[in-house]
Amino acid sequence: MAEDINDTVEREEDGYELDNRKVSAVRLAVAAGDAERLSEVLDPLHAADIADLLEQVDSGHRREILLLGATHIDGEVLSELDESIRDEVIEFLPKNVLDDAVRDLESDDVVDLIEDMEEPQQAAILDVLTDADRVAVEQALAYPEYSAGRLMQREVVAAPEHWNVGDAIDFLRSNKRELPEQFYHVFVVDPKMNPIGYVTLGKLLSTSRDVPMTSILEDSFKVIPVTQPESEVAYAFNQYHLISAPVVDDEGRLVGMITIDDAMIVLDEEHEEDILRLAGVGEGSLADRVIDTTKQRFPWLFVNLITAILASLVISQFEETIAQFVALAVLMPIVASMGGNAGTQSLTVAVRAIATKDLTGSNVWRVVRREALVGLVNGSIFAVVMGVVGVVWFGTPMLGVVIAVAMVLNLVIAGLAGILIPVTLDKFGIDPALASGAFVTTVTDVVGFFAFLGLAAAVLI
Amino acid sequence: MAEDINDTVEREEDGYELDNRKVSAVRLAVAAGDAERLSEVLDPLHAADIADLLEQVDSGHRREILLLGATHIDGEVLSELDESIRDEVIEFLPKNVLDDAVRDLESDDVVDLIEDMEEPQQAAILDVLTDADRVAVEQALAYPEYSAGRLMQREVVAAPEHWNVGDAIDFLRSNKRELPEQFYHVFVVDPKMNPIGYVTLGKLLSTSRDVPMTSILEDSFKVIPVTQPESEVAYAFNQYHLISAPVVDDEGRLVGMITIDDAMIVLDEEHEEDILRLAGVGEGSLADRVIDTTKQRFPWLFVNLITAILASLVISQFEETIAQFVALAVLMPIVASMGGNAGTQSLTVAVRAIATKDLTGSNVWRVVRREALVGLVNGSIFAVVMGVVGVVWFGTPMLGVVIAVAMVLNLVIAGLAGILIPVTLDKFGIDPALASGAFVTTVTDVVGFFAFLGLAAAVLI
Numbered sequence: 001m002a003e004d005i006n007d008t009v010e011r012e013e014d015g016y017e018l019d020n021r022k023v024s025a026v027r028l029a030v031a032a033g034d035a036e037r038l039s040e041v042l043d044p045l046h047a048a049d050i051a052d053l054l055e056q057v058d059s060g061h062r063r064e065i066l067l068l069g070a071t072h073i074d075g076e077v078l079s080e081l082d083e084s085i086r087d088e089v090i091e092f093l094p095k096n097v098l099d100d101a102v103r104d105l106e107s108d109d110v111v112d113l114i115e116d117m118e119e120p121q122q123a124a125i126l127d128v129l130t131d132a133d134r135v136a137v138e139q140a141l142a143y144p145e146y147s148a149g150r151l152m153q154r155e156v157v158a159a160p161e162h163w164n165v166g167d168a169i170d171f172l173r174s175n176k177r178e179l180p181e182q183f184y185h186v187f188v189v190d191p192k193m194n195p196i197g198y199v200t201l202g203k204l205l206s207t208s209r210d211v212p213m214t215s216i217l218e219d220s221f222k223v224i225p226v227t228q229p230e231s232e233v234a235y236a237f238n239q240y241h242l243i244s245a246p247v248v249d250d251e252g253r254l255v256g257m258i259t260i261d262d263a264m265i266v267l268d269e270e271h272e273e274d275i276l277r278l279a280g281v282g283e284g285s286l287a288d289r290v291i292d293t294t295k296q297r298f299p300w301l302f303v304n305l306i307t308a309i310l311a312s313l314v315i316s317q318f319e320e321t322i323a324q325f326v327a328l329a330v331l332m333p334i335v336a337s338m339g340g341n342a343g344t345q346s347l348t349v350a351v352r353a354i355a356t357k358d359l360t361g362s363n364v365w366r367v368v369r370r371e372a373l374v375g376l377v378n379g380s381i382f383a384v385v386m387g388v389v390g391v392v393w394f395g396t397p398m399l400g401v402v403i404a405v406a407m408v409l410n411l412v413i414a415g416l417a418g419i420l421i422p423v424t425l426d427k428f429g430i431d432p433a434l435a436s437g438a439f440v441t442t443v444t445d446v447v448g449f450f451a452f453l454g455l456a457a458a459v460l461i
Numbered sequence: 462m463a464e465d466i467n468d469t470v471e472r473e474e475d476g477y478e479l480d481n482r483k484v485s486a487v488r489l490a491v492a493a494g495d496a497e498r499l500s501e502v503l504d505p506l507h508a509a510d511i512a513d514l515l516e517q518v519d520s521g522h523r524r525e526i527l528l529l530g531a532t533h534i535d536g537e538v539l540s541e542l543d544e545s546i547r548d549e550v551i552e553f554l555p556k557n558v559l560d561d562a563v564r565d566l567e568s569d570d571v572v573d574l575i576e577d578m579e580e581p582q583q584a585a586i587l588d589v590l591t592d593a594d595r596v597a598v599e600q601a602l603a604y605p606e607y608s609a610g611r612l613m614q615r616e617v618v619a620a621p622e623h624w625n626v627g628d629a630i631d632f633l634r635s636n637k638r639e640l641p642e643q644f645y646h647v648f649v650v651d652p653k654m655n656p657i658g659y660v661t662l663g664k665l666l667s668t669s670r671d672v673p674m675t676s677i678l679e680d681s682f683k684v685i686p687v688t689q690p691e692s693e694v695a696y697a698f699n700q701y702h703l704i705s706a707p708v709v710d711d712e713g714r715l716v717g718m719i720t721i722d723d724a725m726i727v728l729d730e731e732h733e734e735d736i737l738r739l740a741g742v743g744e745g746s747l748a749d750r751v752i753d754t755t756k757q758r759f760p761w762l763f764v765n766l767i768t769a770i771l772a773s774l775v776i777s778q779f780e781e782t783i784a785q786f787v788a789l790a791v792l793m794p795i796v797a798s799m800g801g802n803a804g805t806q807s808l809t810v811a812v813r814a815i816a817t818k819d820l821t822g823s824n825v826w827r828v829v830r831r832e833a834l835v836g837l838v839n840g841s842i843f844a845v846v847m848g849v850v851g852v853v854w855f856g857t858p859m860l861g862v863v864i865a866v867a868m869v870l871n872l873v874i875a876g877l878a879g880i881l882i883p884v885t886l887d888k889f890g891i892d893p894a895l896a897s898g899a900f901v902t903t904v905t906d907v908v909g910f911f912a913f914l915g916l917a918a919a920v921l922i
Contacts, residue, residue: 023823046681048700056824169666176667182704183663184645201662202644205630206637220507238729239509241722243643243704261702264725268699271732272813278736279809280802286814286824290831294838297806301839304802305846308795316791322783329790330777333906334769336794341741341765345758348740352733353747362484363517363747370751377755378762385766445794 018049023056030064038065042072051080054089055287063092070097075104079113085287086113090121099128106181107136108153108262115141115150148233149226151266152247152256155180158187159213161196166209168199182259184243188213193253195246197221223248226255230266235357237263274355277433278348280304303438311336311445318453321461327394328456331386331403335452338382339410339444346371346418347440351433354426368419375415379408398459406452410444417443479510484517491525499526503533512541515550516748524553531558536565540574546748547574551582560589567642568597569614569723576602576611609694610687612727613708613717616641619648620674622657627670629660643720645704649674654714656707658682684709687716691727696818698724735816738894739809741765764899772797772906779914782922788855789917792847792864796913799843800871800905807832807879808901812894815887829880836876840869859920867913871905878904 022041029038042050050072054062066073066089073093078101081089090098102110102125110129114122114137126134136154143149157179159168168186172179185198197217207216222240224233224247236242237260247256276282280300284293315322315332322328350367353359359367383404390400421439422432483502490499503511511533515523527534527550534554539562542550551559563571563586571590575583575598587595597615604610618640620629629647633640646659658678668677683697685708697703698721708717737743741761745754776783776793783790811828814820820828844865851861882900883893 018818018821020822023821046701048702052819055819056821058824058827172663172666173669179663179667182661184704200643201666202633202640205633205662205666206640208634238725240507241509241726243645243722260721260725261704264699264721264728267725267729268732271729271736275732275736275739275813276809279739279805281806281810284810286810286819286828286831290834290838293831294835297803297835298839298842300806301799301802301843304799305795305843308798309850311794311798312791315794319787319791322790323787326780326784326790329783329787329793330773330780332790333772333776333794333797333910334766337769337772337906338762338765341762342758344740345742345761348736349742349745349747352736357479358513358516358747360479360484360517361481363519366519367747370754373751374755374758377751378759381759382762382766389770441798445798449794 018045018052018056023053026053026065027057027061030061030068033068035068038069039072042069047074047076048080050077051082055082055085055285059085059088062088066092070094073097073101075101075109077101079105079109082285082287083116084285084292087117087121098125102128103130106153106155107133107140108151110137111140111150115145143226146230147226148224148228148230148247148258149256151230151233151262152224152226152258153180154256155183156187156246156254156257157183157185158189158193158195158254159199161188161190161214162212163188164210164212165204165207165216168204168213169209180257182261183257184259185218185257186213187246187254187257188217189254192251194251195221195223195248195254198244198246221245223252224258226250231270233258234263234266234270238267270355274351274433277431278351278437280437300438304441307438307442307445310442311449314446314449315453318457321453321457325456325460327396327399328453331390331399332449332452334386335403335406335410336445336448338407339414339448340441341414342375342378342411343414343418343440343444344437346375346415347422347436350419350422351436354422354432359423364419364423368416371415371419372412373415375412376408379411382411383407396460399456402455402459403452406448406455409451410448413447414440414444479506479513479517484514487514487526488518488522491522491529494529496529499530500533503530508535508537509541511538512543516543516546516746520546520549523549527553531555534558534562536562536570538562540566540570543746543748544577545746545753548578548582559586563589564591567614567616568594568601569612571598572601572611576606604687607691608687609685609689609691609708609719610717612691612694612723613685613687613719614641615717616644617648617707617715617718618644618646619650619654619656619715620660622649622651622675623673624649625671625673626665626668626677629665629674630670641718643722644718645720646679646718647674648707648715648718649678650715653712655712656682656684656709656715659705659707682706684713685719687711692731694719695724695727695731699728700818731816735812735894738892739812739898741898761899765902768899768903768906771903772910775907775910776914779918782914782918786917786921788857788860789914792851792860793910793913795847796864796867796871797906797909799868800875800909801902802875803836803839803872804875804879804901804905805898807836807876808883808897811880811883812897815883815893820884825880825884829877832876832880833873834876836873837869840872843872844868857921860917863916863920864913867909867916870912871909874908875901875905 025041029041070093114125140150185200186204187195187198189195198221199213199216203216222236222242222245224245226247226249242260244257244259246254247258249255282296284296350359386407387400387404390403391397417440422436425432425435486502490502531554575586601611646661648656648659650656659682660674660677664677683701683703683706685694685706687708687710703721705718705720707715708719710716743757745757811820847868848861848865851864852858878901883897886893886896
């Protein structure tokens with residue numbers, strides 16, 4: 001035991017990051033075919049770090065590590081692995097190692113592991129489980145994807161409402177084998193199995209045996225419907241600082257519980273999704289192959305091509321104007337680019353505020369007005385700057401006026417588009433992080449080029 | 462009690478979101494000066510929802526709510542409030558309400574509340590606290606900002622290593638007044654107060670009294686240095702699924718603990734910071750005034766103006782070419798825009814991977830190669846598409862060739878810039894989320910215009 005602890009503390013001082021030295025050590029051990037040395041490096045690593053290690057090396061190395069160090073790949077490592085390489089790892093693990101790893105997992109982790117697998121692969125994994133576990137997994141899979149039902153664990157500790165603290169403690173003592181691996185609350189339920197509150201283990205430990213459970217319930221507690229989307233679950237945990245929460249079915253009966261560590265993972269994934277979707281990247285990880293990454297990025301680039309061609313069509317309406325006055329071609333990207341950036345600013349704030357439920361029907365018009373005003377103020381400042389640049393650079397005062405007016409106009413429109421487009425998409429049930437960017441830049445490009453070139457055609461020629 | 466529970470459950474069914482009906486009800490009550498009605502609406506709301514409500518109304522309404530419903534603004538509401546309006550709220554709260562609210566808070570929440578305040582305001586709040594609490598807060602403020610020391614709570618439950626389960630339970634029973642409000646582990650410490658492991662409360666409850674504490678320690682446990690940045694703390698909680706972790710000083714002595722709910726808040730804030738910085742928004746919230754928002758967004762727009770002018774300077778080198786061949790002005794934004802988008806894609810993936818420690822020295826060159834290849838493949842596809850568009854639209858085969866070549870070149874460069882720039886910034890200790898965007902678009906604009914117009918000048922004229 002003492003040795004284990006030293007290992008842990010020593011590792012701690014290195015910082016959390018799986019560092020280069022460890023990755024190199026693994027590479028060397030694998031290159032030398034030295035299973036013992038490999039074990040020495042992998043042994044002190046947390047499952048999450050072993051998973052990261054497997055994600056960071058290329059697929060050739062990965063295969064060698066799996067062959068030489070298979071025994072280190074337990075259930076926990078499997079459930080930490082990024083989906084993109086989990087299938088590959090499962091394929092290359094010796095059957096007996098895989099079976100052990102799967103048996104090792106809690107039912108909610110098995111669900112997470114197999115929910116995206118093809119039928120035959122799924123069946124092969126289910127076969128390994130005990131009957132009780134298999135039933136639990138199959139029931140979880142019956143709930144909609146990304147729902148609380150998929151996220152929850154079925155093992156909970158529930159106490160009838162007539163129990164006192166002593167009853168609950170005696171129950172825990174005599175059922176230690178069936179207790180969840182981690183739990184933080186005892187849920188108190190009525191005779192219909194509806195949860196009516198919970199008691200923290202700390203309170204349970206520090207309260208006399210004869211006190212009724214119902215008199216030490218926590219002030220606030222949240223019940224999660226089994227069909228609730230996991231993103232809402234994560235929001236509730238973050239908003240209300242929940243540690244664990246009971247999950248109930250349609251009739252309000254306790255069917256499982258969700259703990260904050262799982263909610264934190266969902267929150268993290270939701271953020272990742274938002275940030276990647278805003279950049280038009282779709283899902284994807286660094287471990288993906290070139291062809292997969294290319295495919296993920298193609299659609300958004302294609303959408304961008306369409307919007308860019310639209311902008312070009314606007315420009316082509318003014319070919320004659322440009323031919324007479326080439327300075328327009330030099331300056332026009334500035335107006336469009338400033339609009340695009342201002343639009344992205346508003347858009348990002350709006351998308352984030354929608355995700356955190358800070359932007360609602362009750363304040364949307366105030367925010368719209370604010371965005372327009374911000375566009376107006378910043379637009380005016382940059383209009384003056386660019387007006388001066390236009391005059392100084394090209395010596396044509398009217399050109400300065402044209403670019404200034406176009407700048408103000410485009411920055412106001414950018415502010416409005418940046419908020420109205422995501423709000424509208426959200427109303428129609430479309431994820432605003434996914435689609436807003438293309439719409440907003442189309443608007444700012446078209447407005448930017450049209451305002452600048454149109455004004456120029458009217459005024460300069 | 463029964464009524465409270467009904468309230469909670471009823472509220473639950475409405476969903477988590479503070480809905481419009483409630484905001485309207487508050488507005489109506491305030492307009493009518495009806496304090497009783499206001500209480501009826503605010504009473505069942507969670508502190509986090511009252512805080513959201515205050516953020517969503519404008520500052521006139523906010524003041525009226527504070528006057529009429531001051532008693533509902535307790536410590537918890539204060540600590541849930543967004544910083545941008547917390548100062549305003551504190552200013553308008555009656556002194557006695559504020560004092561009660563502050564006394565209500567745990568020491569870590571007081572720290573969070575006052576760390577950004579001016580000296581006199583800070584002193585006014587510290588004065589309200591008991592001596593013990595004030596000392597605790599002042600000690601926390603002595604740690605660096607955004608460090609584990611600021612985030613931790615000082616109340617912990619520690620057990621000497623020679624205790625058995627019975628000793629620990631007896632200690633909890635006889636010290637219930639001094640226990641932290643929420644705790645999930647008992648930390649086991651050696652005689653020097655160095656933590657050597659922890660025991661979950663669930664294990665404590667289900668184990669016989671005579672079992673030594675050291676024999677039921679959890680497998681893995683993480684110690685957090687008091688000076689560690691809070692972003693690293695949040696990473697560790699998420700990576701290793703920690704629920705609570707001991708915080709230690711330079712000599713490894715236990716000085717406090719951090720719980721997952723606080724780590725989750727930090728993780729959420731870090732994400733918000735990343736997503737807003739990527740869009741060049743800086744800090745800021747919807748509750749900010751127009752002038753504040755304008756100031757936050759101005760710097761990035763200014764940087765963008767500089768990069769746009771740089772791009773214009775490149776274009777101006779080719780004025781003669783454009784004058785002879787106006788189609789170039791029509792098509793050139795397409796090349797730049799595609800490059801900008803592809804660069805943003807790579808950049809976002811890279812920034813996110815750096816944040817999650819998935820992009821490290823051990824795989825950076827593989828990722829760079831991958832980005833270049835993805836740029837090459839997508840660039841080639843779009844080169845063909847645009848080549849055809851160029852020929853069909855303008856009937857000049859060489860124009861098609863020029864745009865195709867420029868497209869491939871810019872997408873490869875975009876992929877490289879999108880990964881190399883954030884990695885380099887990170888190496889120099891600059892947050893890649895903050896500064897990468899400007900660099901990457903400068904590169905793709907300059908390369909896009911230069912390649913396209915330069916090739917055109919060489920080939921077409």
